[in-house]
Amino acid sequence: MLKVENLGVRYGAVAAVRDLSLSVGQGELVALLGPNGAGKSSTINALTGLVAPSAGRIVLDGQDISRVRTEDRIRAGLTSTPEGRRIFANLTVGENLRLGAATRRDPKGVRQDMERFLALFPVLSERYAQAAGTLSGGEQQMLAIARSLMSRPKLLLLDEPSLGLAPKIVVRIFDFIGQLKAEGLTLLVVEQNARQALRFADRVYVMSSGVLRFDGPPSGLADEHGLLNLYIGG
Amino acid sequence: MDYALQQLLNALAFGAEYSLVALGLAVVFSIMGLVNFAHGEIIGVSAYSVFLAAALGLTSPIVAVLLAIAAAALAAIAFERVAFRPVRYAPTTTGLLTAFGVSIVVQNLFMLLISPKPQSVSILNGLNQMWFFGPFAVSSLQVMELIVSGLTILALVLFLNRSTLGLAIRAASRDFATVRLMGIRANRVIATAFAVSGALAGIAAVFIMARRGSVSPDLGFSLVLKAFVACVIGGFGSLPGAAVGGMLLGFIEVGLLVVLPQEYGGFKDALTYVIIVALLVYRPEGLLGQRVELGDKEI
Ligand SMILES: Nc1ncnc2c1ncn2[C@@H]1O[C@H](COP(=O)(O)OP(=O)(O)O)[C@@H](O)[C@H]1O
Ligand SMILES: [Mg+2]
Numbered sequence: 001m002l003k004v005e006n007l008g009v010r011y012g013a014v015a016a017v018r019d020l021s022l023s024v025g026q027g028e029l030v031a032l033l034g035p036n037g038a039g040k041s042s043t044i045n046a047l048t049g050l051v052a053p054s055a056g057r058i059v060l061d062g063q064d065i066s067r068v069r070t071e072d073r074i075r076a077g078l079t080s081t082p083e084g085r086r087i088f089a090n091l092t093v094g095e096n097l098r099l100g101a102a103t104r105r106d107p108k109g110v111r112q113d114m115e116r117f118l119a120l121f122p123v124l125s126e127r128y129a130q131a132a133g134t135l136s137g138g139e140q141q142m143l144a145i146a147r148s149l150m151s152r153p154k155l156l157l158l159d160e161p162s163l164g165l166a167p168k169i170v171v172r173i174f175d176f177i178g179q180l181k182a183e184g185l186t187l188l189v190v191e192q193n194a195r196q197a198l199r200f201a202d203r204v205y206v207m208s209s210g211v212l213r214f215d216g217p218p219s220g221l222a223d224e225h226g227l228l229n230l231y232i233g234g
Numbered sequence: 235m236d237y238a239l240q241q242l243l244n245a246l247a248f249g250a251e252y253s254l255v256a257l258g259l260a261v262v263f264s265i266m267g268l269v270n271f272a273h274g275e276i277i278g279v280s281a282y283s284v285f286l287a288a289a290l291g292l293t294s295p296i297v298a299v300l301l302a303i304a305a306a307a308l309a310a311i312a313f314e315r316v317a318f319r320p321v322r323y324a325p326t327t328t329g330l331l332t333a334f335g336v337s338i339v340v341q342n343l344f345m346l347l348i349s350p351k352p353q354s355v356s357i358l359n360g361l362n363q364m365w366f367f368g369p370f371a372v373s374s375l376q377v378m379e380l381i382v383s384g385l386t387i388l389a390l391v392l393f394l395n396r397s398t399l400g401l402a403i404r405a406a407s408r409d410f411a412t413v414r415l416m417g418i419r420a421n422r423v424i425a426t427a428f429a430v431s432g433a434l435a436g437i438a439a440v441f442i443m444a445r446r447g448s449v450s451p452d453l454g455f456s457l458v459l460k461a462f463v464a465c466v467i468g469g470f471g472s473l474p475g476a477a478v479g480g481m482l483l484g485f486i487e488v489g490l491l492v493v494l495p496q497e498y499g500g501f502k503d504a505l506t507y508v509i510i511v512a513l514l515v516y517r518p519e520g521l522l523g524q525r526v527e528l529g530d531k532e533i
Contacts, residue, residue: 022375032288050414050415051410069419070414070415071420075416079415082412082415086410086412088405088407090404090407090408091401095405097417098398099413100416102416102418103417147416151416151417152303
């Protein structure tokens, strides 16, 4: 479904990502792990087009989308739940969900999806008409993921969904991510929290300092235990 | 009583006009971080369009009003497309200088292509009459300014709260990148914001022409300075702030004219700014402004 070839991202003189190649197959959940500053978010932002890659190709469903605008990549079925959630704090919960569905032209389907997420996360239903900024961090993360799903993506990129959340909430978020996978969604999950990310991962990539260091099944990562300690610490 | 009522109406009418223009500045500033000093020339384009249409034989005031609003919205969209889009991601000062550049170029175009001197426009004079309510005489223009501004602000509020593009404009005022992640085209959001800003300027242009009966190249410039001040009072980038700031500015100006003895009338502007500075010392972020919130809330 997604193929990334020799991707590079630079910020001026800083090379944040170098020669990175990875792929995500239909229905897979792929984890991309690495410590702070490894270049994970830069990779995600290059995939959505929010930062321009300095090198490489991004292919979605056989189409080279490297030069396609962010807005059109979303329309092509790719979306990301950005790091730090980035919910629209000054809009209500309902308005956040509505904007998530902005590209859709099927009001009935939108309403059904909205009802589904509100039933799934009763907090969002209770706080439907309140400013999203008043939600707790965990609730904001659920809203952010639900908002991404409102566009009915084929491929969802999640950038550190566990960031800043209490362990119990992180488990709940990943339960939900596992459920999405079971429903057939294709996911690329960026994490520092390896234990949670590996619960449902089919394959794992590990990167540090902008370079890919490991590519294989989660069991391979466990075998080479040194990797986890070296790059992730946990 | 008559005098008090008249002054109250004056303050409300001035305030309403400042609010409209200030809202136009605030809509664009809130999502682009751009202080559009060329906003006055959008008012100018609108007014000169009506002037030219009248010169070519237009006689219907209703068509003139619609033309004024449409021309202003189109001018705003054109300014964005031609001048502001290329510097969209440049530092704030670049945008500010670009806006000054556009302002000067367009004012000079008015002078070169039409005339540096004020030109008479009478097509909208019918809006400016005296209405008599029993013993009271009020200006129809002021009453209309008040009502139309109120309705316009109501329409703006509905647009920003109900329509997807309106929601996107509000969301983009905090986080444009994430709005793009929703698949909403940045160019459309920005063009819409400019069109809204332009339409507000066009309504203001109608009132200015009806009051003055003429157009001149610097028609909108001083009004935009006032609107800028209104935005600062209310909190720059805050839409409710712009509306409240404009109204307050109208009341301060008219209030000072009322309380100042005749021979000190010349101090009105100076005293207005003294009051505003005092206000900003007390609330540096403006009345309804917020300290910019970076990032969202953790648990
Ligand atoms: N906008 C930016 N400008 C300059 N440098 C950046 C920017 N964003 C990230 N970087 C740098 O790029 C590197 C990778 O960052 P990032 O992709 O955020 O890593 P991660 O998400 O893995 O923590 C870091 O060294 C970071 O300082
Ligand atoms: Mg990151």
